Amino acid sequence: MGQLFSDTSKDEDSGDLETSFIAYFKKIKTENKIIPQETIRLIELHLKKGNIQGAHSVISDALKNVDKVPINIAVTGESGAGKSSFINALRGVGHEEEDAAEVGVTETTKERTPYKHPKIKNMTLWDLPGIGTTKFPPKDYLEKVEFQEYDLFIIVSATRFTKHELELAKAIRFMKKNYYLVRTKVDIDLDNEKKSKPRTFDREKILQKIKSYYVNTFNQNNMEAPEIFLISSSHLSDYDFPVLMDTLIKDLPVQKRHNFMLSLPNITEAAIDRKQKSMQQNIWLEAFKGGILATVPVVGIIRDDVEKLKEKLNHYRDLFGVDDESLEFMAKASQVPVERLKEIIKSPYLLDTKNEETLGEMFLKCLEKFASANGGLLATGLYFRKTFYMHLLFLDTVTDDAKVLLRETLKN
Numbered sequence: 001m002g003q004l005f006s007d008t009s010k011d012e013d014s015g016d017l018e019t020s021f022i023a024y025f026k027k028i029k030t031e032n033k034i035i036p037q038e039t040i041r042l043i044e045l046h047l048k049k050g051n052i053q054g055a056h057s058v059i060s061d062a063l064k065n066v067d068k069v070p071i072n073i074a075v076t077g078e079s080g081a082g083k084s085s086f087i088n089a090l091r092g093v094g095h096e097e098e099d100a101a102e103v104g105v106t107e108t109t110k111e112r113t114p115y116k117h118p119k120i121k122n123m124t125l126w127d128l129p130g131i132g133t134t135k136f137p138p139k140d141y142l143e144k145v146e147f148q149e150y151d152l153f154i155i156v157s158a159t160r161f162t163k164h165e166l167e168l169a170k171a172i173r174f175m176k177k178n179y180y181l182v183r184t185k186v187d188i189d190l191d192n193e194k195k196s197k198p199r200t201f202d203r204e205k206i207l208q209k210i211k212s213y214y215v216n217t218f219n220q221n222n223m224e225a226p227e228i229f230l231i232s233s234s235h236l237s238d239y240d241f242p243v244l245m246d247t248l249i250k251d252l253p254v255q256k257r258h259n260f261m262l263s264l265p266n267i268t269e270a271a272i273d274r275k276q277k278s279m280q281q282n283i284w285l286e287a288f289k290g291g292i293l294a295t296v297p298v299v300g301i302i303r304d305d306v307e308k309l310k311e312k313l314n315h316y317r318d319l320f321g322v323d324d325e326s327l328e329f330m331a332k333a334s335q336v337p338v339e340r341l342k343e344i345i346k347s348p349y350l351l352d353t354k355n356e357e358t359l360g361e362m363f364l365k366c367l368e369k370f371a372s373a374n375g376g377l378l379a380t381g382l383y384f385r386k387t388f389y390m391h392l393l394f395l396d397t398v399t400d401d402a403k404v405l406l407r408e409t410l411k412n
Contacts, residue, residue, distance in 0.1 A: 017055075018047035024284060031250050032274075034258035034281050035062045059289040062255075066282070068122060071256050071263075072149050073248075074112075076128040077156030078165065082184035085233040086156055087125045091117050092265045092321070094329065101127055112145045119318060120263040126150065131164045138164075138171035147172070151252060153179040161217050170223060178251050180226060183210060186239055187232035207239075237267040245271070258282060262319050266402050275320065276399040283395065287388035310351055313394045317347055320398040322405060324348075334409035344408060345401040350394065 025033065025040050033040070039062050046054035073090075075083050084101035093100045101115055117123040128145050136144055147153075153172050155165055161181075172179045186207065194201045211228050218225035227247065229240040236242075245264055249257050261278045264271055317323040321330075322345055331338035342348070 017052075018044060021047055021288065028281065032257075032277065032281075033254060034066055034278055035285070036254045056289055059285055063282070063285055063289070065255050066258050069253075069255050069259075071120075071123040071252070071260055072126060072151055073124070074126045074128055074145070074147075074150040074153045075156060076130060076145075076153065076168070078130045078158075078162060081130070081156045081158040082233055083127055083130075083156045086154070086182065086184060086231075087115055087127055089233040089236055089265070090125060090263075091115060093118065094333070117263050120259045123259060123263050131168050138167040141168065142171055142175065147175060147177065150177065151256065152248065153177055154182055155179055156182050156184055157214075158183070158185045161214055166217070166221055166223065169218075169226070180244065180247070181214060181228045182244065183214065183228060183230045184233060186210065186230045187235055236265060242268055242271065249274075266321050266406055269403050269406065272320070272399060272402045272406070276395060279316070279319070279395055280392070283388065283391045287391075306351070309390055309394075312391055313347065313350060313398075316391075316394050316398045317401075320402045322347055322398050322401040327405075330405060330409055336409060341405060341408065344404050347394070347397045347401045350397060 022044055030037065039058060043055050043058050046052075046058060075087055077083050084103045087101040088094070088103070099115070099118070101113070111129065113127040115125045115127065117125070126145075126149075131138065131141050155169060157165065169179060169181075189210065190203060190206060193206050207230055210230060214228050215225040229244040229247075231239050231241045231244065249261060252260055258278050258281070261275055264275070266272050266275075314323065318326075327338055327341050330336070331341055
């Protein structure tokens with residue numbers, strides 16, 4: 001095990017560091033990277049020149065930017081279109097919770113209202129007043145709601161696309177902002193159609209008819225139709241919600257993708273896997289940043305490490321929705337006893353050990369597992385802090401827990 005760590009100098013290791021860094025990011029698709037390509041190239045350049053301190057500084061700044069850069073998403077639409085329900089669904093918040101967006105059959109939004117994501121503090125969803133409820137033309141409306149602050153606009157519709165919304169879409173495009181058309185309540189449309197025409201009911205034909213209506217409306221007004229997403233805020237895994245999330249991730253600036261991905265509800269196993277891959281990058285960069293400045297020998301886990309590990313484990317549980325508060329919410333929503341949910345997950349008990357020696361053994365097993373899985377990761381001279389492997393173990397475990405909980409709640 002000890003042979004995985006080298007005693008060579010940092011100057012001698014700089015080539016291996018560069019090779020390891022390039023090899024790692026070469027495996028990641030461009031649309032999944034959490035730091036910009038130009039930042040990656042700058043880090044590679046510093047490593048190539050043996051400028052370890054310079055590489056460390058660039059990685060530190062990039063990670064700070066990922067954590068702090070604001071994400072602002074504007075949601076607008078006609079009264080009763082389901083804006084508030086959509087915002088609550090994106091935030092993973094129930095309608096009756098204290099900080100939920102107010103849901104009602106009449107227009108409840110008179111001014112733009114910010115709703116912070118409960119777990120991703122730099123992400124804000126803005127509930128904008130429907131343009132049909134204001135006295136402003138589209139251009140003045142956009143200026144009044146501070147259009148320049150938003151990364152993108154989501155126009156929510158539930159029935160027909162009005163002249164006001166068409167003009168708003170045209171104004172948003174003119175101002176070179178991305179916008180997306182979300183058609184809500186499609187589950188209600190399907191239910192109504194099934195009740196009224198049970199023998200001729202055709203789910204796919206009805207959904208295509210809804211989409212065609214919007215496409216034709218844009219074409220008739222000499223406008224290029226945007227991509228249209230059919231969703232139900234009550235059943236997020238159905239219809240186009242997962243596709244919408246993938247589209248937003250792709251269109252957001254690179255440095256905003258990571259936290260946006262972490263903000264998404266666990267509606268499918270694919271969504272959970274995507275969160276995991278993004279978090280793996282974050283962990284890897286943190287470890288690389290810490291590791292290139294100092295060799296950390298394989299030693300026992302000390303008490304300070306235990307407390308830091310507990311904090312990190314709780315952080316991952318919170319991000320992946322397997323913390324105690326999330327379990328209570330999940331139990332209530334799915335009508336599954338919370339005791340049952342706690343029985344089928346493992347992450348809360350990962351650090352339930354009786355002595356430090358046991359934790360040290362756990363660390364060594366993690367080290368052996370990940371060094372083997374990555375083809376001798378440390379043999380390159382790339383020094384990772386010992387807790388890196390524990391963080392990966394935590395991440396794998398909370399990912400598995402999130403999937404187990406998803407399957408359990410879907411059964412009900």
